Amino acid sequence: MSEPTTIPTYQWPPSNEVLAERLGLRPQDIVRFDGNTPAQPPASARPGTVARALADVNEYDRGRYETLRQAIADQHGVALEQVSLGAGSDEFIVLLTALFASGGTVATVPSDSYSMYRYAAAMAGATMTDDVAKADVVFVCRPNNPTGELPEIPTAIRGQLILDEAYAQYAGIDGTCYVAEGAVVLRTFSKAYGLAGARVGYALATRETTALIHSRQSPLSVSSLSAALALAAIRQPLDVSAQVAERERVAAALGDLGLDPRPSWTNFLFIPMENAQSYVDRLLPYGIVLRAYQAGLRISIRDDLDNDRLLDALRCELLGTPMPTAYQRHERATAETRLTCRLRLAGEGRVYVNTGEGFYDHMLQQLAFHGGMDLRMEGVGDLETGDHHLVEDVFRTFGEALDEALAKRVGLARYGESRVPMDEALAHAVVDLSGRAKATLDISPDPGMAAHALESLAQTARITLHVTAKGENAHHVAEACFKAVGRAMRQALQRTGGEVASTKGSL
Ligand code: PMP
Numbered sequence: 255m256s257e258p259t260t261i262p263t264y265q266w267p268p269s270n271e272v273l274a275e276r277l278g279l280r281p282q283d284i285v286r287f288d289g290n291t292p293a294q295p296p297a298s299a300r301p302g303t304v305a306r307a308l309a310d311v312n313e314y315d316r317g318r319y320e321t322l323r324q325a326i327a328d329q330h331g332v333a334l335e336q337v338s339l340g341a342g343s344d345e346f347i348v349l350l351t352a353l354f355a356s357g358g359t360v361a362t363v364p365s366d367s368y369s370m371y372r373y374a375a376a377m378a379g380a381t382m383t384d385d386v387a388k389a390d391v392v393f394v395c396r397p398n399n400p401t402g403e404l405p406e407i408p409t410a411i412r413g414q415l416i417l418d419e420a421y422a423q424y425a426g427i428d429g430t431c432y433v434a435e436g437a438v439v440l441r442t443f444s445k446a447y448g449l450a451g452a453r454v455g456y457a458l459a460t461r462e463t464t465a466l467i468h469s470r471q472s473p474l475s476v477s478s479l480s481a482a483l484a485l486a487a488i489r490q491p492l493d494v495s496a497q498v499a500e501r502e503r504v505a506a507a508l509g510d511l512g513l514d515p516r517p518s519w520t521n522f523l524f525i526p527m528e529n530a531q532s533y534v535d536r537l538l539p540y541g542i543v544l545r546a547y548q549a550g551l552r553i554s555i556r557d558d559l560d561n562d563r564l565l566d567a568l569r570c571e572l573l574g575t576p577m578p579t580a581y582q583r584h585e586r587a588t589a590e591t592r593l594t595c596r597l598r599l600a601g602e603g604r605v606y607v608n609t610g611e612g613f614y615d616h617m618l619q620q621l622a623f624h625g626g627m628d629l630r631m632e633g634v635g636d637l638e639t640g641d642h643h644l645v646e647d648v649f650r651t652f653g654e655a656l657d658e659a660l661a662k663r664v665g666l667a668r669y670g671e672s673r674v675p676m677d678e679a680l681a682h683a684v685v686d687l688s689g690r691a692k693a694t695l696d697i698s699p700d701p702g703m704a705a706h707a708l709e710s711l712a713q714t715a716r717i718t719l720h721v722t723a724k725g726e727n728a729h730h731v732a733e734a735c736f737k738a739v740g741r742a743m744r745q746a747l748q749r750t751g752g753e754v755a756s757t758k759g760s761l
Contacts, residue, residue, distance in 0.1 A: 261376045264369065267543065279541050282583045285560050288545040290399065290421070290522050292448040292497065293556035294594065294632055297610070298486035299449065301589055302636035307482040314474060319481040325488050326441075326456055330430040336458055338467045341475045343420060343442040343455030346467070347393070348374045350438060350457075353470055354391045354414040355380040361389035363408055366549060368399045368418065389413045396429065397421045400545070400552045402518030407432070414438065420445055423494050424501075425519035433458050445521060446494050447487045452480035497521055501555045507565050508553075511572055515553075526550040540567040540577070559596055559630055581628065584655035590643040593633030597655040599747055601628025607648075609633050613729075614645045614703060617736040618652060624674075624740030625747065641703065649707040653714025660715070663687055670745030674738040679725025681734035685742040686718040693719045697735055701728035704735055711739075 268276070270284040277284075323337040340346050351360060351374035360375040361383050362368075371393045375382055383389050390413040397404045404425055407417070415437040417429040423446035429439045439458040444450035454476055457467060476484075505515045505523055515523035527533075530546035537544055542564050545552040555561065559581060570577045581596040593609065605622045607615040609631060622629035631652060635644030660666070671684045693712035695705045712719040721739060725731040 261373075263373045263376070267545075273538070273541075273543065277539060277541065282585060283541040283580070284543060285541055285556065285563060286543050287554045287556065287560075287564060288543045288552070289450065290445060290520070290552075290554045291450045292446075292521065293560055294448065295592070296448045296487050296490065297634050298490050299483055300592055300634040300636060302638060303486045304479045304482050305636075307478040311478060313478075315478055315481065318468075318474060319476065319478075319485075322481050322485045322488070323456075325485060326458075329488065330428065330439075330458055332430060332433065332458055333461065335461045336433065336464050338457045338459070338464050338471065339476045339481070340455050340457065340471070341453040342444060343418065343440040343457075344370055345471075345475060346438075346440050346455060346457045347371060347416075347418070348377060349467065349470060350414070350416055351375055351380060351391055352378040353466065355389075358390035359383040359385070359388070359413075360391045360393065361386045361413075363392060363394040364398055364401065364403065364405050366398075366401060366547075367393065367395045368420075371395075387411055391416060393418055395420075396427065397425045397519035399520070400522070400524055400547050400550075402516055402520045402522060402524045404519045416440060421520040423492060424498060424521050430458055433460060436460065436463075438463060443484045443487060446492060446497075447484070449480075449483055449487060452483045453477075454480050454484040494521070497555060500558060500561065503558075504553070504555055504561050504565070508568075511565075511568055513568075522552055522554045524550050524552050536571050537564070537567050540570075541580075542567050581630070582655050582659040584651060584658060586647060586651040586654065588643070588647060590639070591633060591635035591647040593631065593635075593647060593651045595651045595655040596628075596630040597622075597652070597659055598628040599656075599659050600749070601626060604628040605630075607631040609635060609644060609648050610637060611635070611641050611644050611648070613701070613732075614641070614648060614707060617704070617707065617732055618648060620733060621736040621740040621743070622652075624737045625743040642706075645703045645707055646710050649710040650714045653711040656711075656715040656717075660687060663689060665749055665751055667746055667748040667750050670742035670747070672738045672741035672745070674734045674741060676725070676730040676734035676737070677727070679723065679727065679730035679734045681721065681723035681731070681738040683735070683738035683742040684720040685739065685746050687746050688718050689716050690718055691716045694721070695719070696722045697731060698724055699726075699728040699731060701732050704732040708735070708739065 270281040274281040326337050327334045347370045356378045358380050360380050362371050386408050387410050392411050393416050395418045418440045420442045442455040513525050515525045527550050530551035534544045534546045569575045581598045584595045586593045603623045605619050607619045673682050691713045693709045697705045723731045723735045
């Protein structure tokens with residue numbers, strides 16, 4: 255027996271916390287374009303989804319998550335006995351290399367591909383080869399990371415063919431048809447499904463190969479909470495068309511900047527260049543993290559707001575255009591809700607609120623729009639117990655983001671007042687960005703949560719709010735209220751100069 259030694263292996267880039275510390279930013283200001291993960295978790299990833307698994311977390315799942323494996327089997331038209339689960343598809347890359355190439359050879363198609371194949375080969379005591387025809391294991395990365403291309407599947411091979419389809423959904427492909435010929439297909443919940451942190455991947459193979467995999471795997475490497483998240487995600491229809499359209503928009507904008515991304519079949523773009531690291535270094539101070547390779551720069555596609563920030567930073571660096579004010583990012587996660595808020599006070603009324611509680615989403619949208627803000631509030635809540643928790647948390651999240659955005663409350667008009675009618679209803683709102691949390695509200699009739707929502711806002715944003723609203727129709731009354739508060743806020747938020755609007759010199 256020889257002593258084990260360390261070998262070169264996968265290196266994670268620094269975490270958000272480490273980068274933030276180094277750059278003098280807050281961890282939430284770091285935007286990762288280096289992980290090929292979507293900007294948001296799926297709507298199905300909410301506290302209620304894992305509640306059942308939590309109730310049984312003291313138990314093992316004796317069937318290796320049969321319900322999840324059956325859902326996967328149904329999706330690909332294979333039998334349950336052809337599906338194995340792992341902690342990410344990385345687990346299978348390591349396991350299959352050890353299984354089929356121990357002490358042998360590994361080839362990848364294309365040759366410039368995902369680094370884990372190389373590390374898995376090293377772990378298995380195998381060597382990398384360019385000779386695809388003779389290799390013991392051939393990984394075909396379809397579509398390929400990092401180049402984004404869709405390589406042809408080689409036909410003349412004698413080793414084990416592994417089709418890594420981590421990004422298949424973006425390309426609209428499915429290699430399950432090759433399983434009958436002996437190929438193993440690897441898939442992951444980390445990319446299109448937005449569950450990278452849950453660590454769930456799966457392998458599709460013949461019954462014999464699946465039995466072989468199960469015999470060499472630890473008995474249960476996926477947690478029950480992760481399996482619940484994966485099951486909820488796979489039960490929802492997956493639509494990546496918006497991501498694909500966004501990728502093309504970003505590609506065109508990069509083209510306008512003189513950069514030339516290759517056609518991509520994935521959720522990232524690859525720009526061939528020699529000095530990719532210099533782009534990484536130049537964008538890091540903006541909190542933007544890109545990934546440099548020897549052959550080029552890889553940029554993950556996030557959502558439009560994040561991508562715009564990247565494009566703005568690139569314009570700033572390459573053309574010298576001024577950098578627009580950043581969105582204030584704020585996240586809130588409780589036992590009932592998970593919300594992400596991005597807010598820019600001096601905005602253009604670009605407002606999008608989607609938390610699943612249509613009416614109050616609409617109310618917050620009105621407030622932000624009439625307040626002249628840019629706001630993106632996304633997330634989900636467990637509505638099984640009614641809308642109370644979600645509405646409260648939405649307005650608390652918005653209030654916290656507002657409080658952060660107001661910072662020291664310097665140079666603002668401070669006071670604002672507005673009267674807004676809505677048919678027979680009339681609302682009157684007075685706001686003071688005082689730093690003191692106080693809400694005096696007389697809203698009648700209240701559709702249910704209007705007063706509570708405004709109270710939550712006043713508390714968390716530390717503002718004083720006086721609102722009177724009367725009418726016959728509760729919907730009209732609420733709408734007038736939120737618009738009036740928005741209009742009053744717009745006045746209070748007016749920039750006046752450098753000073754604090756108080757004789758005391760501070761708020
Ligand atoms: N294959 C490819 C091509 C990848 O890019 C990745 C993630 N970077 C993986 C597999 C592994 O993904 P996970 O382990 O999260 O399933």
